[in-house]
Amino acid sequence: MPDWLIIRIFWDLTVTGLALGSIYALVALGYTLVYGVLRLINFAHSEIFMVGTFSALIASTQLLNIPMLEDGNYPYRTGAALVFFLVFILLAAMFISGVGAIALERIAYRPLRGNGDAFGAIALAFLTSFVIGLIFVNETKANLIIACVGTAPISYSYLRFFKKGKKAPRLAFLISAIGASTAIAEAVGIWGPNRREQYQTPRILEKKVLFSALGTDVRIDYVIVIVGALLMMTALTLFVNKTKLGRGVRAVAQDAETARILGVNVDLIIVVTFALGGVMAGGAAMLFTMVYDQSRFNIGFILGVKSFTAAVLGGIGNLKGALLGGFMLGLVENYGSALFGGQWKDVIAFVVLLVVLMVRPTGILGESLGRARV
Amino acid sequence: MKKSRIVRASALIIGLSLVGVACGNDDSTSDGAAASCEGVKIAFFGALTGDAGNLGVNIKKGLDLAVAEFNEANADCQVGIEAYDSQGDPDQAPALADKAIADAGVLGIVGPAFSGESKAVNGKFDEAGLPIITPSATNALLSQNGWKIFHRALAGDDKQGPGLASKITADGKMKVGVLDDASEYGKGLADIVQTSLGDKAVEMNSIDPEGADYSAVVTAAKDAGIDALFFGGYYAAAGKLAKQLRDGGVEAQLYFGDGVLDKGFIEAGGPAAEGSIIGCTCAPFDSNATFLASFRAKFNEDPATYGAEAYDAATVFLGAIKSGARDRAAVLAFIKAYDAPGVTKQLKWDETGEVVGTAVYAYTIKDGKIDGSLGLIK
Numbered sequence: 244m245p246d247w248l249i250i251r252i253f254w255d256l257t258v259t260g261l262a263l264g265s266i267y268a269l270v271a272l273g274y275t276l277v278y279g280v281l282r283l284i285n286f287a288h289s290e291i292f293m294v295g296t297f298s299a300l301i302a303s304t305q306l307l308n309i310p311m312l313e314d315g316n317y318p319y320r321t322g323a324a325l326v327f328f329l330v331f332i333l334l335a336a337m338f339i340s341g342v343g344a345i346a347l348e349r350i351a352y353r354p355l356r357g358n359g360d361a362f363g364a365i366a367l368a369f370l371t372s373f374v375i376g377l378i379f380v381n382e383t384k385a386n387l388i389i390a391c392v393g394t395a396p397i398s399y400s401y402l403r404f405f406k407k408g409k410k411a412p413r414l415a416f417l418i419s420a421i422g423a424s425t426a427i428a429e430a431v432g433i434w435g436p437n438r439r440e441q442y443q444t445p446r447i448l449e450k451k452v453l454f455s456a457l458g459t460d461v462r463i464d465y466v467i468v469i470v471g472a473l474l475m476m477t478a479l480t481l482f483v484n485k486t487k488l489g490r491g492v493r494a495v496a497q498d499a500e501t502a503r504i505l506g507v508n509v510d511l512i513i514v515v516t517f518a519l520g521g522v523m524a525g526g527a528a529m530l531f532t533m534v535y536d537q538s539r540f541n542i543g544f545i546l547g548v549k550s551f552t553a554a555v556l557g558g559i560g561n562l563k564g565a566l567l568g569g570f571m572l573g574l575v576e577n578y579g580s581a582l583f584g585g586q587w588k589d590v591i592a593f594v595v596l597l598v599v600l601m602v603r604p605t606g607i608l609g610e611s612l613g614r615a616r617v
Numbered sequence: 618m619k620k621s622r623i624v625r626a627s628a629l630i631i632g633l634s635l636v637g638v639a640c641g642n643d644d645s646t647s648d649g650a651a652a653s654c655e656g657v658k659i660a661f662f663g664a665l666t667g668d669a670g671n672l673g674v675n676i677k678k679g680l681d682l683a684v685a686e687f688n689e690a691n692a693d694c695q696v697g698i699e700a701y702d703s704q705g706d707p708d709q710a711p712a713l714a715d716k717a718i719a720d721a722g723v724l725g726i727v728g729p730a731f732s733g734e735s736k737a738v739n740g741k742f743d744e745a746g747l748p749i750i751t752p753s754a755t756n757a758l759l760s761q762n763g764w765k766i767f768h769r770a771l772a773g774d775d776k777q778g779p780g781l782a783s784k785i786t787a788d789g790k791m792k793v794g795v796l797d798d799a800s801e802y803g804k805g806l807a808d809i810v811q812t813s814l815g816d817k818a819v820e821m822n823s824i825d826p827e828g829a830d831y832s833a834v835v836t837a838a839k840d841a842g843i844d845a846l847f848f849g850g851y852y853a854a855a856g857k858l859a860k861q862l863r864d865g866g867v868e869a870q871l872y873f874g875d876g877v878l879d880k881g882f883i884e885a886g887g888p889a890a891e892g893s894i895i896g897c898t899c900a901p902f903d904s905n906a907t908f909l910a911s912f913r914a915k916f917n918e919d920p921a922t923y924g925a926e927a928y929d930a931a932t933v934f935l936g937a938i939k940s941g942a943r944d945r946a947a948v949l950a951f952i953k954a955y956d957a958p959g960v961t962k963q964l965k966w967d968e969t970g971e972v973v974g975t976a977v978y979a980y981t982i983k984d985g986k987i988d989g990s991l992g993l994i995k
Contacts, residue, residue, distance in 0.1 A: 252836045255836040255839075255840075263832070312985075315888060317887065339881070409880055438666045438670070439666050439704065440666070440853070441668070441856075445883060446887075450864045460866065462864070513782075535861075536887075541827075545827065546829070580833040580834075581833045583822075584822025584823040585825060585831070585833060588833075589825075
């Protein structure tokens with residue numbers, strides 16, 4: 244494509260790039276928060292996003308009874324009904340993703356920190372025996388019975404194994420994260436109604452052109468995504484900077500041991516951190532389904548990698564960095580794929596990351612949740 | 618000590634094999650020909666799950682129907698079916714192909730369903746001498762590899778591409794964007810369409826079929842001012858693409874190849890799928906009344922893309938088994954000499970494995986359904 248074309252379509256690409264970038268940024272916040280507090284790369288965060296898209300799907304089709312099509316057209320809603328539906332779906336996705344992130348921390352990470360409790364052990368034991376059952380028997384009822392019977396001995400051994408105070412090596416967290424990520428995605432891919440195929444989400448927002456500027460038609464869904472993401476990020480920043488819990492998050496990020504000595508409940512702060520990341524991912528998931536009308540069992544994978552890239556690009560552990568990194572990545576990808584063709588999209592994203600890391604190894608804004616006054 | 622153990626072991630083995638022989642004799646004496654068809658299987662190879670799994674499911678149904686009919690008519694020769702679900706993934710296919718080859722009961726394969734996986738495994742099948750008839754893999758180059766076991770039950774993309782291009786030209790389109798999903802099939806077909814269109818074509822590169830956001834392509838399409846767009850790829854990506862093109866205000870007429878001819882396209886594309894034109898070298902599902910009736914009776918639904926082609930492919934294999942072929946070489950020889958009408962076309966193959974009939978049909982999406990009334994292109 245000749246270069247003069249790129250200039251003409253520049254603003255078009257900017258708008259769509261910013262929209263996708265907002266979603267990257269929201270998901271990146273989850274990586275950044277957890278990294279800042281635990282120095283842990285939570286690879287399963289992408290699956291929290293995926294769970295969010297499915298929550299949005301289930302909330303709209305099951306709870307709100309929105310059909311996929313009405314008389315051969317999209318089931319558009321208008322006015323107050325539209326606002327109510329969008330907010331309801333948003334809250335549902337945020338809630339489920341938040342709960343999912345907390346459960347993930349309990350099951351996959353807390354036992355490794357040496358703080359494993361009965362709850363996490365029982366939940367993990369139930370899942371373990373359920374999966375073992377699945378390998379041998381192919382019937383749901385039998386599987387459930389096997390899982391119930393197997394829970395007691397396995398959870399007992401888990402509790403014995405993860406004795407309080409015994410801390411697993413750093414690498415174990417990474418393996419646990421990758422394992423949890425694969426397990427969640429494959430569970431949806433194997434047992435979901437559409438298996439590994441794509442799911443459609445109903446479209447209730449008519450994608451009208453809101454205004455035209457600089458020769459570009461700006462659609463309402465893009466505006467909602469960008470504004471919505473900025474609002475959510477502002478709320479998060481305020482929470483971290485102005486509330487007592489937020490102060491705890493910053494304190495643990497700076498120095499967990501000192502914070503503990505000074506009376507901060509570190510376990511609670513870690514739960515809060517995961518919950519915040521999960522809620523942001525849920526919000527991103529809802530906005531994503533609104534713009535792209537789709538989900539899949541592995542939808543989180545590439546998006547998660549990109550968001551993680553965005554977090555590193557901006558400086559991992561840095562909230563503003565996640566925002567900047569997300570927007571930058573969205574834009575660069577879009578310009579790049581227009582310039583070189585869509586097949587180069589991912590290559591461009593990672594080349595940019597490499598170049599930035601060569602010049603600034605800690606990302607554009609540097610890494611730190613505690614020190615650099617977010 | 619050592620010696621006596623060997624003696625005892627061999628005595629045991631001999632004893633057991635005698636029992637085995639005795640049992641085998643029992644079977645064959647009591648039930649004559651049944652033993653001769655025992656363990657004989659036809660395999661399905663392709664995607665039953667995954668991004669284009671619907672197409673594989675259609676094929677499997679055609680195979681199931683043919684085998685069920687055969688088994689009903691031949692009580693003394695029951696043929697089994699083996700399914701190898703590759704998810705359409707060229708990386709997963711080779712291990713499955715090894716499995717199929719190792720199973721001596723598998724005398725023929727209906728598949729591999731897609732071109733990418735075909736390229737990955739047909740060489741293996743050729744080495745093993747395991748005959749295949751694909752009802753769907755249309756990549757033009759597949760028949761140029763010198764594989765003796767390769768046959769397809771429909772014309773390849775070297776026929777479909779020019780057919781589609783002539784349809785696009787006949788529709789009066791002057792500026793046609795050509796896009797693909799970078800797959801073996803999609804890119805191959807898109808390149809042929811582009812070449813056939815000549816200077817009417819506008820190269821638009823590739824998209825990632827697993828990606829979610831195609832806004833860069835939408836912007837490019839809008840800016841190029843195209844009046845038609847051809848996308849080479851499978852239905853899931855095509856649905857997403859159609860939706861985003863229409864959302865972005867691109868009104869160009871959409872054209873696709875046979876990989877999009879599935880209800881999954883309508884599900885993914887919603888109203889944006891309406892009016893799209895889809896080419897296929899596969900016959901309309903209602904082109905053979907007998908096949909249609911028996912398919913409806915068995916599955917309580919209409920056959921879909923490649924169902925009839927799979928039925929034809931299976932029929933040829935079943936004919937070979939019926940004629941007494943009990944090993945892969947005999948089945949292959951039978952196919953090479955085959956010349957009889959199937960439900961979709963005359964089934965006769967040239968030495969490269971291309972079928973004699975080369976019809977290309979056009980389909981459209983009307984009121985949320987696949988409509989075959991556009992009929993034959995050429």
